[in-house]
Amino acid sequence: MGVSDRGEDWNWTKNDGAGPPPEIDITKPSIARVYDFFLDGKDNFAVDREIGEMTLRIVPDAKEAGRASRRFLQRVVHHLAAEEGIRQFIDLGSGLPTQGNVHEVAQRVDPSARVVYVDNDPIVLTHGRALLATNDTTTVIQADIRDPEAIYANATLRRFIDFSEPVGLLMFSILHHLHDDEDPWGIADRLREPLAPGSFLAMANFFDAQDEHPESSKQAETMEKVFNEHLGTGRWRTREELMRFVGDFELLEPGLVPLADWRPEPGESWERSATYYTFSGAVARKP
Template sequence: MELDTGRAHVARVYDYWLGGKDNFEADRAYGDELERRVPAIRVAARMNRLFLGRAVRYLAGEAGVRQFLDIGTGLPTAGNTHQVAQAVAPSSRVVYVDNDPLVLTHARALLTSSPEGRTAYIDADVREPASILEELPATLDLEQPVAVLLVAVLHLVRADEVAYPAISAIVGALPPGSYLAITHATGDFWPASQVAAANATNRAHGVDFRFRERGEVARFFDGMEIVEPGIVPVAEWRPDGGPAADRTDANIWAAVARMP
């Protein structure tokens, strides 16, 4: 992907909603327009980011996972995956993957591992899983469980015929006891008119986006054991009483599953 400041890039729009500074006029224009149509969008972005922290703490803690593959990393912000995981288990290894050129230029901030652990960054596209899988053994031991994080990225893979096989290929390369964590935007909680308005804004700004229903999100977990509390609105996934954990107006499904 080319660095294009004249068109909205989701990594930068998300950074804008989270209060970051790595964004341009086109990102802010799209971000503001979508917020007019979806007033809870900033809350949704924040709830999504808080889920990432809770899921990684669960995976590194209770689930005992020591290796993470974070696809669709986003621009570095507070509480990056390796910081959360290594605070629980300093030996945690994290591979980050994103296809946005600005994320690549900021990747150094993601490579600040604890001495006991490791981090790596792959400039790759989730739609081409082979390009990710061939780089993994340099950092991860694929005989040991890996937690794959696809947090707020799969709704940016519009084509089902690309999205499902890509995730199957990644999951198929990992050993039993690995985990998959997903958040995904949905129109399930909204009237059809609001879904249509959000879709129109995304189309107008050239953002390749697709809401999926709960059943479509469940399909990504086919054959896996979804851990409690199941596929739930993002703020309801193992709330820890942290900031705004009571906000349930985010239009995002969240779940974590274990590969048998």
Template sequence: MPDTPFRPPAVGRSPAGVDTSRASIARVHDASLGGKDNFEVDRRALGAVLEVAPGMAAVSRRNRAWSRRVVRYLAGIVGVDQFLDAGAGLPATGNTHEIAQLVNPWARVAYLDNDPMCVAHGRGLLETNEDTLYLQGDLTDPGVLAEDSAVWRYLDRGRPVAVILGSVLHHIAESAEPAEIVARCVRVLSPGSFVAITHYWDPADGSPEHELAREVERRFVENGLGTGWFRSRAEIVSYFGELELVEPGVVPVDEWWPSGPPRSPQTPEERLILGGVGRKGEGPGFGSVVPFPGKG
């Protein structure tokens, strides 16, 4: 079935305290999913990108499908029962706790975001579930994942935790050191924990996709949103640091253990986002690939 074309939702009423003069990462993402929790300024920022890359709305849907597969794998096959969805954004269909608790009803999930609108909506919609919590915090703040932070007062960092960083790090500037942000998180995790990452990818110079990535990045950064960087595969892999990569490694998101038969050929835009999952091991020998269960 072909993807549903993007249709801007109707204008909503602005919640108290929300700045509608500037585009928001979370609201632009919501608009790309066809959601209703966004405003004209967000749709303009998205529209500037869709002018040159109409497939970017499908990227959001593919990324969300990747997240659901990863959570099912970690909660089901691996048996992780604690999740931190960092940079969670606005609630939508198939939230992390819904997927995890379908597999393990006792799974506990903490959400984290720096956007007050996300926190307000998250607390209203998600905390009706006694095993979820939505916290406000910025990943660029070293204290947000410190050992004594609210995150670890809710989750037991003495046992494995799965950290989901879906479409987060490409909104963090180099000056904020995204690799160090991941490393700080990994340092407080117990062995057997996992970190899942997706990130916009800039292929090698000379390819048509490289030119597309550069133009989409320019429109993200210069047309209202202010963030949205495309980085090389080597840079993206470096964010996993010494984590052991789960097969098939860092790949286009639709290639990370797809469910069902192969789908229709990807658009150029859909090839410009990579995803992977890394595991914190017990000792030396990091950087290897952990076989996917049931595979040789």
């Protein structure tokens, strides 16, 4: 279900071919569906493709940035599962399922690894439940990152996650969709605080490189305007602002870097255009 290669909106078979479920508004762009477009997915609509195409006119390698983000996620999850022994993950702002999801990567290391996907978009819940119908170690819940206490109190999440043991808390492409007046740093503090020692925070964020790469800072300013005008959200932050999300957690090497520079696999590359420096990631451990 979703969008065909010809750009036509398919019927939603989970809704008896009658169109998308009523709670899904296809007249307004969705962050999850726009990201799906950048990953060449099929679960997006004309309004989402319009924003995606607009972005590509300004940032021609935006799809490559989306793919770099997905590869970063996969490298991080594999490292946490294979090298750090993490066996339970919370993926905040998980977005629409695609290839190489968190549970697929983690469960290749250990089939018993537990994963909870969290997103506030009803389309993610619809797709996630269909995808995970036969997976008893992975689930998806609908919740909003702006309310950390409600997320952690969720009965379904509590059945999967043992907070007395280390957790991999994943915040990929989510914190930059919180405005400054929503106190994203306070939200990050509240999300980190209940985690057991030995837990990890992994994040990927839009990055305003400023003095480090002035050409990318100009692009960041343009993209921030586009995202806020059409999606109502999107914030490119400085290194100092992003490091505040880590708090007292200890950064793993190589620190806060462009996504493609975080422990790349042999042969992985991304042309170092201005866009290269506008998306950064980091992983940190709770002492």
